[in-house]
Amino acid sequence: MTVNGKAVSGSVEPRTLLVHFLREDLLLTGTHVGCESGYCGACTIHLDGVPTKSCMVLAAQADGCDVTTIEGLAKNGDLHPVQEGFWERHGLQCGFCTPGMIMSAAGILAENGSPTEAEIRHGLEGNLCRCTGYHNIVRAVEYAAAKMRGEEPAPPEWETDLV
Amino acid sequence: MYPREFDYVAPASLDEALDALAANPGAKVMSGGMSLLPLMKMRLFSPEMVVDIGRIPGLDDITDQEDHIAIGALVRHHQTATSALVAEHAAALAEAAAYTGDNQVRRRGTTCGSLAHADIAADQPAGALAAGATMVAASKNGKREIAAADFFVDTLTSALEPDEILVGIRIPKTGGGSAYDKLGRRGGHSDYAVAGAAAWVRKSNGTVEDARIALTGVGTKPMLAAGSMEAFIGSDGSAAAIAAAADRATEGVTVLEDLYGSEAYKAHLARVFVARALEQALARA
Ligand SMILES: Cc1cc2nc3c(=O)[nH]c(=O)nc-3n(C[C@H](O)[C@H](O)[C@H](O)COP(=O)(O)OP(=O)(O)OC[C@H]3O[C@@H](n4cnc5c(N)ncnc54)[C@H](O)[C@@H]3O)c2cc1C
Ligand code: FES
Numbered sequence: 001m002t003v004n005g006k007a008v009s010g011s012v013e014p015r016t017l018l019v020h021f022l023r024e025d026l027l028l029t030g031t032h033v034g035c036e037s038g039y040c041g042a043c044t045i046h047l048d049g050v051p052t053k054s055c056m057v058l059a060a061q062a063d064g065c066d067v068t069t070i071e072g073l074a075k076n077g078d079l080h081p082v083q084e085g086f087w088e089r090h091g092l093q094c095g096f097c098t099p100g101m102i103m104s105a106a107g108i109l110a111e112n113g114s115p116t117e118a119e120i121r122h123g124l125e126g127n128l129c130r131c132t133g134y135h136n137i138v139r140a141v142e143y144a145a146a147k148m149r150g151e152e153p154a155p156p157e158w159e160t161d162l163v
Numbered sequence: 164m165y166p167r168e169f170d171y172v173a174p175a176s177l178d179e180a181l182d183a184l185a186a187n188p189g190a191k192v193m194s195g196g197m198s199l200l201p202l203m204k205m206r207l208f209s210p211e212m213v214v215d216i217g218r219i220p221g222l223d224d225i226t227d228q229e230d231h232i233a234i235g236a237l238v239r240h241h242q243t244a245t246s247a248l249v250a251e252h253a254a255a256l257a258e259a260a261a262y263t264g265d266n267q268v269r270r271r272g273t274t275c276g277s278l279a280h281a282d283i284a285a286d287q288p289a290g291a292l293a294a295g296a297t298m299v300a301a302s303k304n305g306k307r308e309i310a311a312a313d314f315f316v317d318t319l320t321s322a323l324e325p326d327e328i329l330v331g332i333r334i335p336k337t338g339g340g341s342a343y344d345k346l347g348r349r350g351g352h353s354d355y356a357v358a359g360a361a362a363w364v365r366k367s368n369g370t371v372e373d374a375r376i377a378l379t380g381v382g383t384k385p386m387l388a389a390g391s392m393e394a395f396i397g398s399d400g401s402a403a404a405i406a407a408a409a410d411r412a413t414e415g416v417t418v419l420e421d422l423y424g425s426e427a428y429k430a431h432l433a434r435v436f437v438a439r440a441l442e443q444a445l446a447r448a
């Protein structure tokens with residue numbers, strides 16, 4: 001398969017999950033393992049461009065596919081707009097859910113450049129966060145959407161709401 | 164969490180897949196894996212062999228076939244949810260697919276996989292029942308068709324034989340309108356249904372000429388609500404007729420209590436969602 005633009009190969013047991021192949025064989029530990037049962041979304045990667053929970057796919061099923069992990073999102077040292085948004089709008093606290101959140105959000109924005117708040121929340125239903133209460137995650141995705149449209153993102157709420 | 168060891172094959176053609184199933188009685192079909200893999204990881208189920216049908220070409224389309232539409236085995240929930248053809252001829256199934264799981268699950272899980280899995284609380288079985296779908300099953304011995312009403316046999320049990328693959332479903336173009344609504348376990352439409360209902364209605368000259376009403380999350384399997392159908396067919400489709408049909412939602416149904424609701428609560432939700440699905444279906448009929 002191709003991972004973050006590089007051809008990789010390996011021989012695994014049929015029961016090896018894609019997330020374990022990525023983390024343990026390729027040492028790409030940015031993709032997190034939370035629930036391992038399909039609910040939390042921490043393991044979300046892009047499989048042939050589609051946001052996918054990598055604990056819900058066998059490594060063998062991804063044979064020949066194109067995989068992008070959180071490590072492959074930044075280009076030439078520049079953060080992806082979604083990564084920048086999470087930084088600028090405090091979209092994370094402990095960071096456990098963040099790689100999956102960012103991959104999911106990037107998937108949403110690839111299809112819809114101007115999602116509403118409801119569309120962002122709906123699109124991220126498969127990603128659980130125990131820390132942030134989601135509020136700043138939504139703001140982070142809105143920041144990224146504006147950036148990707150070439151617009152200036154709205155100023156952070158902590159600069160406008162408290163005056 | 165690793166499943167037990169198993170052999171894995173990913174056939175490149177339907178014939179190869181059917182041969183593998185025929186030759187290995189302990190083999191299990193995998194399409195999206197969204198239900199099978201969790202069962203295997205929790206070791207509730209450990210097939211000796213997994214036959215991954217994901218690489219078989221020609222099964223991933225929704226096509227217009229004159230008197231019906233055909234949904235192939237590898238059509239994902241997301242495709243069913245967003246297809247104009249499904250919206251036109253089986254809005255209940257499109258809504259059920261849209262309310263299945265979350266974005267990542269909808270991109271990978273398949274409509275046919277959800278039907279084959281036959282979970283009591285799954286959404287699309289009710290949609291397929293209301294749409295009057297026909298299931299097309301293939302084995303080494305040929306193909307056969309199974310009416311949706313005969314397909315769901317029991318909890319997690321469909322009419323498919325172990326060596327059969329559900330290669331697609333057909334939805335007849337019968338006019339009328341349909342809808343699906345549910346209460347999800349996480350509230351709104353989110354996650355499996357605590358309870359839900361799908362309805363299809365066709366009216367002519369002010370009379371309900373035909374209708375199908377299906378329940379999910381209520382009984383021992385995805386099923387038609389025979390009492391509601393009897394009450395509604397031939398009625399004038401008025402608010403009073405909807406209420407009368409909803410009242411009979413669980414007639415003849417063994418209502419099961421689960422972690423998400425008591426028997427009484429489930430029966431209440433069945434009435435509420437039969438009424439809502441009928442209202443919405445009528446608005447589209
Ligand atoms: C986080 C999460 C949330 C979910 N939420 C919901 C929800 O809200 N509503 C809901 O309805 N479902 C929900 N699901 C289940 C999901 O919809 C599954 O995708 C679906 O039930 C199974 O489809 P699949 O293609 O993934 O099948 P698989 O998991 O591959 O297979 C499921 C079963 O069906 C059999 N099978 C699959 N395809 C075929 C075929 N073509 N022919 C013969 N047998 C076949 C398999 O052998 C297996 O027994 C959820 C799943 C997850 C992980
Ligand atoms: S670790 Fe994959 S969904 Fe939680």
Ligand code: FES
Pocket residue numbers: 091092093094095096097098128129130131132
């Ligand atoms: S930041 Fe801690 S789980 Fe989301």
